[in-house]
Amino acid sequence: MSGLLWQKQGVEVDPRIMRFLAGDDVLLDRELFLYDVEASQAHVEGLARIGLLSTEECSALLRELDLLAQDFRAGRFVLDERYEDGHSAIEARLTERLGDAGRKVHTGRSRNDQVLVASRLWLKAQLRVLIEHCRAAARVCLDRAAAQSLPMPGYTHLQRAVVSSTAMWFAGFAEAFIDDARRAADTLDLIDANPLGTAAGYGVNLPLDRDFTTQKLGFARLQVSPIYAQLSRGKFELAALDALASALLDLRRLAWDLSLFTTAEYGFVQLPAAYTTGSSIMPNKRNPDVVELMRASYSAVAAARCEVEQLLSLPSGYQRDLQFSKGSIVHGFGRGLGALALLPGLLQALQWNAPALQAAIEPSMYATDVAIEQAAAGVPFREAYRRAAEAATEAGQGRTPQSSLDARVSPGGAADLRLDELQQRWAALGGAA
Structure with missing residues (x-):
């Protein structure tokens, strides 16, 4: 691992400590790398908008970032132990290809943002x-x-219920x-x-065009x-x-x-x-x-x-x-x-x-139907419940599973699934992604 962005002159870096500090970052950053490149492109354009990069420098940096993304996708550029993380890899590549223009890319930003x-x-x-x-x-x-x-x-408590x-x-x-x-x-x-x-969490003394980068990166709003x-x-x-x-x-x-x-x-x-x-x-x-x-x-x-x-x-x-x-x-x-x-x-x-x-459908599973039917006929529900419980084993006489389902007319029940309403909710999510 070489070219650490933060290394100070005269300070020796212990490789064991570096391995601990870097951890799996360079591997995990493979997931985030293309998004980091995309954000770098927006940042470069933003720096050009406030005069910190010339038109030529901006164009060269954007071109090299495009090439870096292409090389990464094709496997020609690999994030590996040569780099501390994806952020340093981007800067190292740009500096290698463009010299001072690459060294300017980190102006006004931190690895934090x-x-x-x-x-x-x-x-x-x-x-x-x-x-x-x-x-x-x-x-x-x-x-x-x-x-x-x-x-x-239908089960409750893993027991056959209705x-x-x-x-x-x-x-x-x-x-x-x-x-x-x-x-x-x-x-x-x-x-x-x-x-x-936002840099390291306190902004920078530059008039960064953050509204531009928000729009460029497709964010809905500025943080x-x-x-x-x-x-x-x-x-x-x-x-x-x-x-x-x-x-x-x-x-x-x-x-x-x-x-x-x-x-x-x-x-x-x-x-x-x-x-x-x-x-x-x-x-x-x-x-x-x-x-x-x-x-x-x-x-x-x-x-x-x-x-x-x-x-x-x-x-x-x-x-x-x-x-x-x-x-x-x-x-x-x-x-x-x-x-x-x-x-x-x-x-x-x-x-x-x-x-x-x-x-697997047994007679006692109609007992709730019996109780509800008696309650609908005017019997107080608790009395209907008691009667149905006492005669649970006979509850299925003259009944079929389909007749039970056909009688389940409460909204969302078997006889009124309201699939059309669910379909409308499903369709409304079509633009959510």
């Missing part, structure tokens, strides 16, 4: 992906709820993922603020206070992880359902073969490994959130502790989005076992 702006741009992109994964999952659920409705047991349907199951998760997409869109709006030009720019670090990462966690919690519950429903004891669902694996020792096994890892993926997001939250026991101003937040968000979003990306295909291809669903 570089990482802030790159992180916000990166998280905006991740949240857009999160929105689309949630919308895709909700779309499949809506389509399958509309296409077919098979009676199935007659439900596959359409109700799909509709429930459709609304869940619609809400998750909405939350991700709201979070995107929250973090859509430009910190570039005005340099002090708040530093205070917000960790806070906006937590908000993004919270949005991701919301979707992963719903995925975890869905995966738990499928984990139970695919067992021989339930036998309700057959998973597509591509989503299962074989046992290394038991020739008879097909294991729902994908579903189980979907269920486990929330743990990575929760761990990332916990790590960031624990870093924030800090006073105002920048503290190096915050470096560790970078790995948290990269790993958390990598695991979480990877799991969600597989969900629509799984939901589309899973098959219900209608005979097993039907066989």
Whole structure:
């Protein structure tokens, strides 16, 4: 590692300390690098607008930054142990190619606002992906709820409770993922603020055109206070992880359902073969490994959130502790989005076992219907409840699962799923990404 931006003359750098200070930064910055390049281009144009770079210098820097981005994408430029981080790699490349013009690129900015702006741009992109994964999952659920409705047991406390349907199951998760997409869109709006030009947290004695860089980078607004720019670090990462966690919690519950429903004891669902694996020792096994890892993926997001939250026991101003937040968000979003990306295909291809669903519906599951019907006829509900409980085993006489579902006319119930309303909410999120 050479050419440290902050190295002072006469101070020897201990390589062991440097390895500790740099940590995984140069690897993690591979995720953020193109956003750092993009922000550098906006910063260069901003410096030219206030006369700190000539037209020729600006053009040369923009050209070299374009070439750097192309080389990075093509693998011709690799972030590795030669560099402390992505920020120093950009400056080193520009200085190597352009000399003094490259040495001017850091005027008026700090690595603090570089990482802030790159992180916000990166998280905006991740949240857009999160929105689309949630919308895709909700779309499949809506389509399958509309296409077919098979009676199935509804459970409370993992005990058979009332007659439900596959359409109700799909509709429930459709609304869940619609809400998750909405939350991700709201979070995107929250973090859509430009910190570039706040430097190390106290501004600089230059008339930086921060409104220009805000527009150039596609931010919705300016993050005005340099002090708040530093205070917000960790806070906006937590908000993004919270949005991701919301979707992963719903995925975890869905995966738990499928984990139970695919067992021989339930036998309700057959998973597509591509989503299962074989046992290394038991020739008879097909294991729902994908579903189980979907269920486990929330743990990575929760761990990332916990790590960031624990870093924030800090006073105002920048503290190096915050470096560790970078790995948290990269790993958390990598695991979480990877799991969600597989969900629509799984939901589309899973098959219900209608005979097993039907066989699991027992007479006592009509008892609630009996109590409600008597209450509707004028019997006080508590008396109707008592009568239905006493005759629970006979509650199914003359009834079918479909008759129970057809009578469930409350809004959102099996006879009135309100899929059109959910479809409208889904469609309204089309521009959120």
